[in-house]
Structure formats: structure tokens, C-alpha cells
Amino acid sequence: MKETFDVIIVGGGMVGATAACALAHGGIRVALLDSHNPPRQWPQDSVDIRVSALTRASQNILECVGAWPAMVGRGVCAYKDMRVWDAKADGELHFDCAETEYNELGHIVENRVTVASLWDVLETLPAATCITGAKVADMQLLEQDARLQLDDGRQFQADLVIAADGRESFLRDQAGIDVTGWPYHQDGLVATIRTEKPHQATAWQRFLDEGPLAFLPLRNGQCSIVWTLKTETAQACLQLSDEAFLQQLESASAGMLGKMLATGPRAAFPLKFQYANRYCERHFALIGDAAHAMHPLAGQGANAGLLDAAALAELIIKTRQAGRPLSGHQYLRRYERWRKGDNLLMMSAMDALNKTFAVSALPFVSIRSAGMNWINHSDMIKNYFNRHAMGLRDDLPRLARKQRCW
Incomplete structure (x- = not known):
């Protein structure tokens, strides 16, 4: 016997869970499927190795769906400044929240904090059902609905299936949607570091020969690093002793934060530029990393995914309120037009930045450095970059503007 829902979301990470919360608030009967039940509690002195730099727009979304208070309770870290250097020259950028109307530029949040807080909200919403402990084995997109079969034999049907199952999306392949992109032959090495100097609620980033090194402030005074390295360099760093790794770091x-005193576990993940050629199919849509994967140098991947979730949820709720069936394809095409261009623009900007800082020819380095310093001394241009980095740009979903869509 098949269980029936209006919408089924596959992937219970922060993007999928945000979409599920928004839809359930809007009275849409939604099922969230994930192979694991995410942890809600952990040792007080532990830190998740994966963190995200959440923008003001993302905070607005998470406040609207009800997750932000629990996130603050579990621990978030506001960052008030951002400092960026070019290691090859004297180019420098400094962004300060004092130059905006806000008390911070954004927040560094452990991914597990965001996910746990969203799942807490889902438990309180009558229209939401969380299903864990099994993986999708097959998907069929039929004329009248979409059907899923799990590897334990359970079957489901819905007007719409949303794939939030990551960069290597199984459901995207099942739907026959191709991707375009290329590997960077770089890895992002992540770890939690204790430093001699305090982080000063500042996000620090230094562009090096192989890629940027970022120190992101954490609530416990430590820093989470994201270090872009050639794949072979990153893998070699994973094999170093803690002492040797800290010396290299x-x-x-x-010396931006003094001596490196201690490191937690290290991990590295391959980086790629990738986008789905289509965001939707009949009864099917992609959000988050299933739709796009971008270079992490500006930390915009999670924020782009949350905007996807907010935009699609808004259109689904609006379609239901208008009395139109969720099986219609028109609102899905509107979602694709709304989000694909914005995502490609952000992805291309990150790709261009990565390639720009990879050039080591001295004349180009001098021009690049001069450009950074020119931007740094132009209030108008800095304000534009500041607002864009905070997610405060045109054509945002209502949730991102702190307005409910239900």
C-alpha cells in the first residue's frame, strides 16, 4: 500500500528540512525522507567539522520557519568584520558591519545546529512527516503523480518530489537530468583550530598559491578553517601529524591569528563547478547542491540552497492557495527561471574569483592588488558587495525578506 502526500522531499539536510518546514507551515502535506535521523544532542565541548556562513537573508528564512531561536540556543557566532588579503601582493579588502544598518555581517553556524533545529520544528508541525532509516531505490515520474520505492519495500506517491539529496543526486539521475561542469582539482580541507590570538568576531581569508585559506569564528573562541588546496596537497595534509599540520597552517x-595551538579532526572534500541543465521535470524539482555546486571561497553554497528552498516553497503554497493542482508544470518552470539565473551568476563569480587569484604573473598580480585596494577605498562599491554578500539583493523570496508566504 502506498502512502500519499502532497510533496515528498528527499534529503533532510538544512536545505531539504527548510523546504519541508516552510511547506508544512503552509498546510502542504509534506514528507521528509532521509536515510538517517540527525543528532539533536552532542557533547557540549564538541564542534561540528562542517560549518556554514549564513547571510542575513538566510537568517530571515530560518527565523520565519521557526528554527532560529533553537539555533541561537545551541550556539551561533556572529561575525562583524571580514578581512581578505592577497598573499602575493598588498591587496586588501575590509568589510565592517558598522558600514551597514546591522550589528553583524552574518553568522557562522555548525551544520548540525541548523539541521537539528529544523527537525525540532518539523516535529511540531501537523502537516509534516519525517521518514528515516531507508534509501530511495526507485523513482517513477508518471502522468498523474510521482512514485518512490524505498530499499526496505515501502512505497510513496505525491504530486511533487523535491530532490535535496546532494551534489551526486540519485534522484536527479533517475529523472534523466544531466549536469554541466568540471572538477577544480582542488579539495576543501576543513578542521577546527585553536589559535593564540582571539578571532575578534572576524572572518579572515588569505589568498595563497593553491587557493584561499579562511578562518571562520566559532562560538567557543576557536576557528573553523576552510583551506583550498590542490587535491594531492590536501590529501598529504591529512596524513601529517597534528604538530606538522599546525606548523604548515x-x-x-x-601569523594573522598568532600560533596555531591545537587542531580537531581533519577532512577534505573535492571541489567542482556543476549545475543541473534543468531544475525541474514533471512532478519533480531540484534544490540545493542537487541543482548546483559552487566553489566555497565566499561560503555561498548553503545560502543559495536556502533561497532555492524558500522560492520553491513560496510558489507551491501560492499554487495551492490559488486552487491549482501541484501537478501543474507552470509554477515549476517559474521556479527554475527565478533561481537558475541567480545561482549561475553567483557560481560564475566564484569561479572567476578562484581563477583570478590562481594567476601568479607579476603584472597581473599588481593589477589585481590595485583593484582590491581601489574597491576597499570606494564606499559605494563596498556597500554593493556588502549587501550582496549579506544576501540583501533584488528578487528575493518573501521568507528571505522576513515575510511569511503562508
Whole structure:
């Protein structure tokens, strides 16, 4: 016997869970499927190795769906400044929240904090059902509905299936949607670091020969690093002793936070530029990393995914309120037009930045450095970059503007 819902979301990470919360608030009967039940509690002194730099727009979304208070309770870290250097020259950028109307530029939040808080909300919403402990084995997109079969034999049907199942999306393949992109032959090495100097509620980033090194402030005074390296360099760093790794990191940081005192576990993940050629099919849509994967140098991947979730939820709720069936394809095409261009623009900007800082020819380095310093001394241009980095741009979903869509 098949269980029936209006919408089924596959993937219970922060993007999928945000979409589920928004839809359930709007009275849409939604099922959230994930192979695991995410942890809600952990040792007080532990830190998740994966963090996200959440923008003001993302905070607005999470406040609207009800997750933000629990996130603050579990621990978030506001960052008030951002400092960026070019290691090859004297180029520098400094962004300060004092130049905006806000008390911070954004928040660094452990991914597990966001996910746990969203799942807490889902438990309180009558229209939401969380299903864990099994994976999707097959998907059929039929004329009248979409059908899923799990590897334990359970079957489901819905007017719409939303794939939030990550960069290597199984459902995207099942729907026959191709991707375009290329590997960067770089890995993002992540770890939690204790430093000699305090982080000063500042996000620090230094562009090096192989890629940027970022120190992101954490609530416990430590920093989460994201270090872009050639794949072979990153894998070699994983094999180093803690002491040898800290020495290498200290040298790369040029003493921006003093001595590197201790490191937690390290991990590295391959980086790629990738986008789905279509965001939707009959009874089917992609959000988050299933739709796009971008370079992490500006930390915009999670924020782009949350905007996807907010935009699609808004259109689904609006379609239901208008009395139109969720099986219609028109609102899905509107979602694709709304989000694909914005995502491609952000992805292309990150790709261009990565390639720009990879050039080591001296004349180009001098021009690049001069450009950074020119931007740094132009209030109008800095304000534009500031607002864009905070997610405060045109054509945002209502949730991102702190307005409910239900």
C-alpha cells in the first residue's frame, strides 16, 4: 500500500528540512525522507567539522520557519568584520558591519545546529512527516503523480518530489537530468583550530598559491578553517601529524591569528563547478547542491540552497492557495527561471574569483592588488558587495525578506 502526500522531499539536510518546514507551515502535506535521523544532542565541548556562513537573508528564512531561536540556543557566532588579503601582493579588502544598518555581517553556524533545529520544528508541525532509516531505490515520474520505492519495500506517491539529496543526486539521475561542469582539482580541507590570538568576531581569508585559506569564528573562541588546496596537497595534509599540520597552517596564515595551538579532526572534500541543465521535470524539482555546486571561497553554497528552498516553497503554497493542482508544470518552470539565473551568476563569480587569484604573473598580480585596494577605498562599491554578500539583493523570496508566504 502506498502512502500519499502532497510533496515528498528527499534529503533532510538544512536545505531539504527548510523546504519541508516552510511547506508544512503552509498546510502542504509534506514528507521528509532521509536515510538517517540527525543528532539533536552532542557533547557540549564538541564542534561540528562542517560549518556554514549564513547571510542575513538566510537568517530571515530560518527565523520565519521557526528554527532560529533553537539555533541561537545551541550556539551561533556572529561575525562583524571580514578581512581578505592577497598573499602575493598588498591587496586588501575590509568589510565592517558598522558600514551597514546591522550589528553583524552574518553568522557562522555548525551544520548540525541548523539541521537539528529544523527537525525540532518539523516535529511540531501537523502537516509534516519525517521518514528515516531507508534509501530511495526507485523513482517513477508518471502522468498523474510521482512514485518512490524505498530499499526496505515501502512505497510513496505525491504530486511533487523535491530532490535535496546532494551534489551526486540519485534522484536527479533517475529523472534523466544531466549536469554541466568540471572538477577544480582542488579539495576543501576543513578542521577546527585553536589559535593564540582571539578571532575578534572576524572572518579572515588569505589568498595563497593553491587557493584561499579562511578562518571562520566559532562560538567557543576557536576557528573553523576552510583551506583550498590542490587535491594531492590536501590529501598529504591529512596524513601529517597534528604538530606538522599546525606548523604548515601557521606558515600559511602568516601569523594573522598568532600560533596555531591545537587542531580537531581533519577532512577534505573535492571541489567542482556543476549545475543541473534543468531544475525541474514533471512532478519533480531540484534544490540545493542537487541543482548546483559552487566553489566555497565566499561560503555561498548553503545560502543559495536556502533561497532555492524558500522560492520553491513560496510558489507551491501560492499554487495551492490559488486552487491549482501541484501537478501543474507552470509554477515549476517559474521556479527554475527565478533561481537558475541567480545561482549561475553567483557560481560564475566564484569561479572567476578562484581563477583570478590562481594567476601568479607579476603584472597581473599588481593589477589585481590595485583593484582590491581601489574597491576597499570606494564606499559605494563596498556597500554593493556588502549587501550582496549579506544576501540583501533584488528578487528575493518573501521568507528571505522576513515575510511569511503562508
